[in-house]
């Protein structure tokens with residue numbers, strides 16, 4: 197019998213449970229933080245009236261809804277997410293947005309039955325770096341593309357170019373044991389290496405692969421967050437900070453104050469803005 201107690205949680209288990217809940221609990225911080233990268237991604241997706249899209253790892257459906265508005269009544273958008281709670285929230289938002297061309301499926305995008313030759317474009321804002329077997333997952337998702345279909349997604353570049361996350365790791369590492377960040381392991385930084393992205397997409401028979409950097413500064417959570425607010429958000433919401441939550445209150449206070457100090461370097465007259473880098477990836481059948 198395997199020792200289940202010591203089996204590390206997979207990304208699929210994480211996101212379908214606590215990860216999805218944390219994303220939802222901190223939705224305003226997360227969505228404001230990645231909004232500028234999402235804007236570039238939506239521009240790159242060039243959604244046209246009448247097109248069909250699939251939004252992979254759609255979270256609470258913000259980009260799914262925006263795509264629904266772009267493709268209009270003659271197009272369709274399907275959002276897929278492994279977290280049932282996020283799908284429930286997405287459905288509420290679609291009703292509030294009064295759209296009837298957007299629908300959702302809860303399940304693992306790597307395996308879920310996708311409509312064949314349905315999509316003009318597979319889209320994902322930071323939702324495809326968690327697959328256990330990326331080559332098989334993209335091969336599976338490719339079957340949902342029309343013959344001339346395309347793919348566009350964003351993923352984080354390296355940890356060292358994302359100072360908001362580097363600050364969290366550095367603050368934690370001084371006080372708690374963090375598992376080392378393994379290159380290519382499923383997680384936010386799985387696709388840090390462009391060569392690896394190319395290898396995955398080529399294995400899924402996708403071509404014309406283009407990988408461009410998005411470099412800039414992003415708000416650390418909500419645009420009006422103080423360093424204290426941002427430290428609270430990051431330590432509550434990021435899975436890397438799980439070790440923090442298991443610590444004694446006295447140690448937690450030290451870590452929080454250390455991270456708050458680190459984040460002060462990002463204070464500007466327009467809020468807390470930290471350097472970030474992501475890849476904008478496009479490909480087609």
Ligand SMILES: C[S@@+](CC[C@H](N)C(=O)[O-])C[C@H]1O[C@@H](n2cnc3c(N)ncnc32)[C@H](O)[C@@H]1O
Nearest residue numbers: 211253254255277278279304305321322323326
């Ligand atoms: C970083 S969040 C991004 C959410 C959303 N795309 C956004 O930009 O607001 C990653 C999302 O991917 C989802 N996810 C992770 N692995 C998945 C999988 N195998 N299948 C479907 N969704 C997945 C998570 O539940 C989560 O909602």
